[in-house]
Amino acid sequence: xxxxxxxxxxxxxxxxxxxxxxxxxxxxxxxxxxxxxxxxxxxxxxxxxxxxxxxxxxxxxxxxxxxxxxxxxxxxxxxxxxxxxxxxxxxxxxxxxxxxxxxxxxxxxxxxxxxxxxxxxxxxxxxxxxxxxxxxxxxxxxxxxxxxxxxxxxxxxxxxxxxxxxxxxxxxxxxxxxxxxxxxxxxxxxxxxxxxxxxxxxxxxxxxxxxxxxxxxxxxxxxxxxxxxxxxxxxxxxxxxxxxxxxxxxxxxxxxxxxxxxxxxxxxxx
Amino acid sequence: xxxxxxxxxxxxxxxxxxxxxxxxxxxxxxxxxxxxxxxxxxxxxxxxxxxxxxxxxxxxxxxxxxxxxxxxxxxxxxxxxxxxxxxxxxxxxxxxxxxxxxxxxxxxxxxxxxxxxxxxxxxxxxxxxxxxxxxxxxxxxxxxxxxxxxxxxxxxxxxxxxxxxxxxxxxxxxxxxxxxxxxxxxxxxxxxxxxxxxxxxxxxxxxxxxxxxxxxxxxxxxxxxxxxxxxxxxxxxxxxxxxxxxxxxxxxxxxxxxxxxxxxxxxxxxxxxxxxxxxxxxxxxxxxxxxxxxxxxx
Numbered sequence: 001x002x003x004x005x006x007x008x009x010x011x012x013x014x015x016x017x018x019x020x021x022x023x024x025x026x027x028x029x030x031x032x033x034x035x036x037x038x039x040x041x042x043x044x045x046x047x048x049x050x051x052x053x054x055x056x057x058x059x060x061x062x063x064x065x066x067x068x069x070x071x072x073x074x075x076x077x078x079x080x081x082x083x084x085x086x087x088x089x090x091x092x093x094x095x096x097x098x099x100x101x102x103x104x105x106x107x108x109x110x111x112x113x114x115x116x117x118x119x120x121x122x123x124x125x126x127x128x129x130x131x132x133x134x135x136x137x138x139x140x141x142x143x144x145x146x147x148x149x150x151x152x153x154x155x156x157x158x159x160x161x162x163x164x165x166x167x168x169x170x171x172x173x174x175x176x177x178x179x180x181x182x183x184x185x186x187x188x189x190x191x192x193x194x195x196x197x198x199x200x201x202x203x204x205x206x207x208x209x210x211x212x213x214x215x216x217x218x219x220x221x222x223x224x225x226x227x228x229x230x231x232x233x234x235x236x237x238x239x240x241x242x243x244x245x246x247x248x249x250x251x252x253x254x255x256x257x258x259x260x261x262x263x264x265x266x267x268x269x270x
Numbered sequence: 271x272x273x274x275x276x277x278x279x280x281x282x283x284x285x286x287x288x289x290x291x292x293x294x295x296x297x298x299x300x301x302x303x304x305x306x307x308x309x310x311x312x313x314x315x316x317x318x319x320x321x322x323x324x325x326x327x328x329x330x331x332x333x334x335x336x337x338x339x340x341x342x343x344x345x346x347x348x349x350x351x352x353x354x355x356x357x358x359x360x361x362x363x364x365x366x367x368x369x370x371x372x373x374x375x376x377x378x379x380x381x382x383x384x385x386x387x388x389x390x391x392x393x394x395x396x397x398x399x400x401x402x403x404x405x406x407x408x409x410x411x412x413x414x415x416x417x418x419x420x421x422x423x424x425x426x427x428x429x430x431x432x433x434x435x436x437x438x439x440x441x442x443x444x445x446x447x448x449x450x451x452x453x454x455x456x457x458x459x460x461x462x463x464x465x466x467x468x469x470x471x472x473x474x475x476x477x478x479x480x481x482x483x484x485x486x487x488x489x490x491x492x493x494x495x496x497x498x499x500x501x502x503x504x505x506x507x508x509x510x511x512x513x514x515x516x517x518x519x520x521x522x523x524x525x526x527x528x529x530x531x532x533x534x535x536x537x538x539x540x541x542x543x544x545x546x547x548x549x550x551x552x553x554x555x556x557x558x559x560x561x562x563x564x565x566x567x568x
């Protein structure tokens with residue numbers, strides 16, 4: 001079997017809801033049935049074969065080629081299988097993903113990995129604001145799994161995050177880890193202002209000294225036993241996080257947000 | 271059967287089903303991992319009065335431990351699941367949590383999950399934090415020397431307890447030397463412990479007693495000072511008998527440990543005063559697992 005490939009014929013002026021094109025929904029469908037699926041494009045519906053050339057037959061290994069920034073909801077609620085996107089992606093990339101592997105070769109838009117539940121989501125480019133966050137009005141963001149971003153991320157990464165790992169090789173924007181309930185966000189690059197704003201529990205693991213607000217208190221330098229185990233869990237990733245030379249167990253610990261529960265921590269590499 | 275002048279009795283050891291778990295203790299160095307492990311497995315020679323049988327399985331290289339520090343693996347056996355869970359938690363709380371630089375991890379992933387540090391976390395008084403890494407939950411409990419890291423649960427498996435053999439010798443020093451030689455070899459075997467002091471028990475018991483309150487009493491048939499006054503199982507030249515009791519995760523693990531242990535005793539041979547190898551056989555009243563000595567040594 002060869003990967004089921006969707007190649008964009010021509011970019012649309014309006015946004016496209018890609019949520020029907022996902023492994024578990026296409027399972028058992030013929031190419032003709034897949035071609036006949038209708039996608040919401042702006043205020044009209046269009047057939048899949050109007051937007052894409054389709055080839056291959058493995059519905060559990062989907063590739064989208066020539067993707068562009070108006071393709072939203074790619075891999076929404078993905079269950080098992082692998083989806084790979086070449087090019088840009090719009091908003092809600094991997095939203096509520098349940099399991100499987102999702103790879104973006106380029107940049108992705110707002111709310112990528114929002115309310116993700118499990119699986120591995122890799123973004124080779126940059127991610128927009130609200131990575132792994134809760135949707136507006138909801139109380140819990142990402143609840144499990146691993147998000148790996150090789151580029152930079154926008155503001156509010158991990159907003160309301162509940163569980164899981166968010167690994168950022170690049171830099172993070174303002175309000176990283178805001179209102180975080182629990183989980184781990186690791187950032188190798190710099191972080192913006194208001195780091196961990198209203199953070200309740202969880203860990204922000206940083207390679208660079210951040211600008212911390214007055215509501216995070218210095219708890220001193222420490223060697224923490226869980227860090228080697230955490231880094232060991234990253235070894236299987238295709239990432240700088242798997243590099244043994246990047247691992248450490250000695251950190252400066254800041255506790256906060258004291259304006260909230262104060263049970264969260266910012267750990268900075270020493 | 272005679273090996274190097276040592277007679278192997280045509281008898282069998284009886285053992286019984288138990289529940290078991292393994293815990294891995296790590297520390298800043300092997301010395302402190304061992305101190306913690308020794309404390310955790312202390313007063314755990316027999317379920318008759320200790321609540322569990324526990325022992326150190328082996329020393330672990332840093333490359334074998336979850337946190338990359340020197341470690342020690344311990345095995346704990348009990349008659350029931352609830353008893354095992356209670357003993358594990360109590361011992362973890364009093365002997366590992368308290369031990370400087372220690373961390374505690376599950377040594378068995380499969381089976382029924384029982385609390386390891388799951389409830390110890392409350393010692394953190396609200397400052398404890400959890401991390402779920404690769405599907406396993408860990409608790410980080412703030413303590414005065416830094417942070418105590420423990421896995422939340424460990425696996426409980428079916429196991430076998432009470433495998434044994436008796437070493438019959440012409441003198442007490444010779445019996446002890448033979449048992450020491452056996453223990454050195456048996457400690458190299460995985461998945462087993464010899465829970466008595468130094469691995470050797472000199473007060474082997476029989477089931478029952480003339481005193482109704484006691485469920486077990488001295489095995490008078492093997493007591494050399496009673497040769498003339500009880501229905502003895504000893505010939506005149508036997509002056510001392512010592513027993514090695516083995517608990518293992520499976521019957522096969524005990525089989526292997528008994529074989530290397532008996533072989534080590536037999537290697538000393540009759541010229542070192544070792545006359546017979548026998549086993550605790552209670553006529554099938556004790557347990558369903560039978561370890562036939564001659565089959566094991568065949």
